[in-house]
Amino acid sequence: MTPGDQHVDGNAIGGLLEEILVAEPTTAERICQSCHTRHPIGAHRGFRAAGVVLRCPSCGDLAVRVAELPGRLMVEFSGRWIFPQAD
Amino acid sequence: MLTVRPETPHASNLVVDVPDWPGHLAGQHVDLRLTAEDGYQAERSYSIASAPEDGGHLALTVERLDDGEVSTYLTDEVRPGDTFELRGPIGGYFTWQAADGGPLVLLGGGSGLVPLAAMLRHRANAGAEVDTRLLVSARHWEDVLYRDELDAMASGGVDVRYTLTGSTPPGWDGWSRRVDADMLRELGPEPARRPRVFVCGPTPFVEHVANLLVAAGHEPQRVKTERFGPTGG
Amino acid sequence: MARVSRGFHGRRRTDVDPSRLPPGQYVVEDFPVLSAGPTPQTPLDEWSFTIKGAVDTERTWSWEEFLALPSETFTVDIHCVTKWSKLGTTWTGVSVDELLADVETGAEYVSAYSDGGYTTNLPLEDVTDGQASVAYEFGGEPLEPEHGGPARLLVPHLYFWKSAKWLRGLTLLDRDEPGFWETLGYHNRGDPWKEQRYWSD
Numbered sequence: 001m002t003p004g005d006q007h008v009d010g011n012a013i014g015g016l017l018e019e020i021l022v023a024e025p026t027t028a029e030r031i032c033q034s035c036h037t038r039h040p041i042g043a044h045r046g047f048r049a050a051g052v053v054l055r056c057p058s059c060g061d062l063a064v065r066v067a068e069l070p071g072r073l074m075v076e077f078s079g080r081w082i083f084p085q086a087d
Numbered sequence: 088m089l090t091v092r093p094e095t096p097h098a099s100n101l102v103v104d105v106p107d108w109p110g111h112l113a114g115q116h117v118d119l120r121l122t123a124e125d126g127y128q129a130e131r132s133y134s135i136a137s138a139p140e141d142g143g144h145l146a147l148t149v150e151r152l153d154d155g156e157v158s159t160y161l162t163d164e165v166r167p168g169d170t171f172e173l174r175g176p177i178g179g180y181f182t183w184q185a186a187d188g189g190p191l192v193l194l195g196g197g198s199g200l201v202p203l204a205a206m207l208r209h210r211a212n213a214g215a216e217v218d219t220r221l222l223v224s225a226r227h228w229e230d231v232l233y234r235d236e237l238d239a240m241a242s243g244g245v246d247v248r249y250t251l252t253g254s255t256p257p258g259w260d261g262w263s264r265r266v267d268a269d270m271l272r273e274l275g276p277e278p279a280r281r282p283r284v285f286v287c288g289p290t291p292f293v294e295h296v297a298n299l300l301v302a303a304g305h306e307p308q309r310v311k312t313e314r315f316g317p318t319g320g
Numbered sequence: 321m322a323r324v325s326r327g328f329h330g331r332r333r334t335d336v337d338p339s340r341l342p343p344g345q346y347v348v349e350d351f352p353v354l355s356a357g358p359t360p361q362t363p364l365d366e367w368s369f370t371i372k373g374a375v376d377t378e379r380t381w382s383w384e385e386f387l388a389l390p391s392e393t394f395t396v397d398i399h400c401v402t403k404w405s406k407l408g409t410t411w412t413g414v415s416v417d418e419l420l421a422d423v424e425t426g427a428e429y430v431s432a433y434s435d436g437g438y439t440t441n442l443p444l445e446d447v448t449d450g451q452a453s454v455a456y457e458f459g460g461e462p463l464e465p466e467h468g469g470p471a472r473l474l475v476p477h478l479y480f481w482k483s484a485k486w487l488r489g490l491t492l493l494d495r496d497e498p499g500f501w502e503t504l505g506y507h508n509r510g511d512p513w514k515e516q517r518y519w520s521d
Contacts, residue, residue: 027179051504069519070520122324160325169327172323
């Protein structure tokens with residue numbers, strides 16, 4: 001560790017990550033990486049194929065890809081996600 | 088599983104008892120999973136028809152699709168005492184609480200009425216006097232869900248309108264065409280009053296109605312939609 | 321372990337020759353529609369099919385030119401990774417051998433690409449020697465858009481996600497390039513008889 005390197009273990013950020021990962025997803029909002037519009041996740045468009053795909057309602061670009069694998073989920077999130085914080 | 092009761096010729100009401108139910112909001116749904124003895128599984132989403140005030144005695148209304156392997160099981164085969172796996176409540180987006188206020192506009196196509204019924208039941212339980220207007224689109228009069236209850240709500244201050252796109256009974260004085268701009272204008276209220284609008288039904292119905300609403304000047308972010316996918320069986 | 325729902329059997333045919341059904345699959349009579357995105361609306365006069373990548377020269381066919389290529393009609397079983405299989409489906413299309421007939425390439429892999437951005441990867445040896453085609457008719461009728469029309473890849477000996485809907489071309493590659501589902505945990509090859517559903521299989 002060089003002087004000025006201020007990192008902590010990811011483990012130390014666990015509390016904040018937990019807050020995100022247990023949040024109600026459909027009222028969260030997302031800013032699209034392609035068209036930069038902002039929509040609630042509940043207003044995105046969902047598709048079911050081999051896995052599940054969520055797309056931007058404005059431009060159709062990917063918001064989430066999910067594969068339901070045996071005993072685990074593989075997920076790719078795209079764009080910026082905004083979660084309201086509980087009071 | 089507590090009771091199964093026919094609601095219309097093509098739909099049944101199921102009441103399921105969910106232990107440790109965390110509570111739900113009007114408009115939310117559950118995922119229901121069935122497992123056959125050989126491990127084959129099928130999962131479907133069903134809107135919750137009962138009000139939050141009814142707690143863990145969840146009412147689901149299942150439309151019977153002739154080739155639907157899950158809906159035919161739930162309407163024909165299932166009986167009190169049966170158990171199945173259920174995930175939920177799901178979806179805080181398509182919800183309404185009395186505290187959110189109104190005016191409230193609910194537009195349901197076919198069994199898209201189910202989550203809207205939960206909102207209306209919640210409104211009644213909460214004693215809310217929110218300006219509320221409901222448009223039910225169905226093919227035939229006998230397909231309309233919760234008719235007696237909607238009649239009672241109509242005398243309790245909800246403006247209930249129907250449009251029948253298939254056949255109409257003798258003496259019918261409701262609408263008998265696909266939802267259009269004139270119908271929505273007459274239903275009201277005007278977009279300037281910034282109503283909260285909920286549209287639920289098959290995908291083509293929802294697309295059509297949501298486009299009409301936005302074209303009429305409703306703010307897109309106040310028009311919330313819930314579409315039934317192509318595999319509703 | 322999931323609990324059994326009393327009396328639930330699903331709508332599956334049970335009178336099936338087991339030798340035709342890969343492990344873990346069940347037979348359906350309908351034709352489920354699975355899509356990772358909206359159905360593209362490409363007009364036929366804007367449609368084209370392209371072979372590109374590690375080739376001597378790119379080749380492109382218009383819709384009319386594509387229909388003029390020698391076609392074949394064949395009946396195969398198809399197997400979806402979501403566990404349904406549909407037996408005895410009849411298709412008409414152009415074999416990939418035909419499309420590659422005049423192409424000089426040292427490539428060993430193919431990336432199939434579609435309208436809407438979908439891709440799937442295959443070893444070249446899985447799409448040659450009569451094993452794959454680009455189909456534009458199903459059951460003697462033009463292939464419906466919801467099932468991948470105007471034209472889809474058809475590689476019936478692999479899971480059906482390899483049979484890309486709304487196909488627009490093949491990119492020949494010297495190195496393998498995992499596609500839309502293959503990058504997200506689905507098996508790189510997808511042989512239903514070996515039940516190669518996921519990376520771990």
